[in-house]
Amino acid sequence: xxxxxxxxxxxxxxxxxxxxxxxxxxxxxxxxxxxxxxxxxxxxxxxxxxxxxxxxxxxxxxxxxxxxxxxxxxxxxxxxxxxxxxxxxxxxxxxxxxxxxxxxxxxxxxxxxxxxxxxxxxxxxxxxxxxxxxxxxxxxxxxxxxxxxxxxxxxxxxxxxxxxxxxxxxxxxxxxxxxxxxxxxxxxxxxxxxxxxxxxxxxxxxxxxxxxxxxxxxxxxxxxxxxxxxxxxxxxxxxxxxxxxx
Numbered sequence: 702x703x704x705x706x707x708x709x710x711x712x713x714x715x716x717x718x719x720x721x722x723x724x725x726x727x728x729x730x731x732x733x734x735x736x737x738x739x740x741x742x743x744x745x746x747x748x749x750x751x752x753x754x755x756x757x758x759x760x761x762x763x764x765x766x767x768x769x770x771x772x773x774x775x776x777x778x779x780x781x782x783x784x785x786x787x788x789x790x791x792x793x794x795x796x797x798x799x800x801x802x803x804x805x806x807x808x809x810x811x812x813x814x815x816x817x818x819x820x821x822x823x824x825x826x827x828x829x830x831x832x833x834x835x836x837x838x839x840x841x842x843x844x845x846x847x848x849x850x851x852x853x854x855x856x857x858x859x860x861x862x863x864x865x866x867x868x869x870x871x872x873x874x875x876x877x878x879x880x881x882x883x884x885x886x887x888x889x890x891x892x893x894x895x896x897x898x899x900x901x902x903x904x905x906x907x908x909x910x911x912x913x914x915x916x917x918x919x920x921x922x923x924x925x926x927x928x929x930x931x932x933x934x935x936x937x938x939x940x941x942x943x944x945x946x947x
Contacts, residue, residue, distance in 0.1 A: 721785065736877070802878050810894075867918040
């Protein structure tokens, strides 16, 4: 597994990499559709989203155009035109088309990645996403064949994991992932843990990766309180007053 550098403390004023070159590469080499996204503006030490909303929940990580899903393109001319006009725009890759994404916390993702490599599983590209607004910790995005989002609940049930119990979500039709080297929030840049290459151009099916991902997410999940303990805690604070238990 490639080392995942921690960029959270890097110089926020450093010039970002050439986004146009990367966006064009995704379209021309990977044949992925891309769409331009919002970007971050450093304003006297305050970082804000280019959309102008001071309460933006996805700073630098959402589409510019409400019709982005229809206009996203893998055409080199269109892509180069967008980033020539807006060279700071983040790079968005629509999910549910060339691929879906399995989205997990970084610690669980790294554990699963090591397990998958020991199992010699076929792996596709894996992206590292900085912590989003209101969330703690980075995320790993595993690229898999399209259709994973629709199948995830059933795949989890087969493993005895009711949907929603683990911090494991799928991104499919109508969603997107932010592609490296886009800058997100104030915590760094999207990066590749496993870069797209000729060797991983054939994406795995979600069913092949779900076992290691579920194992890792369950192992890293915070302990759940039992129903009895939760009920006792609720009784102890009923009406805002502590009550004796015993």
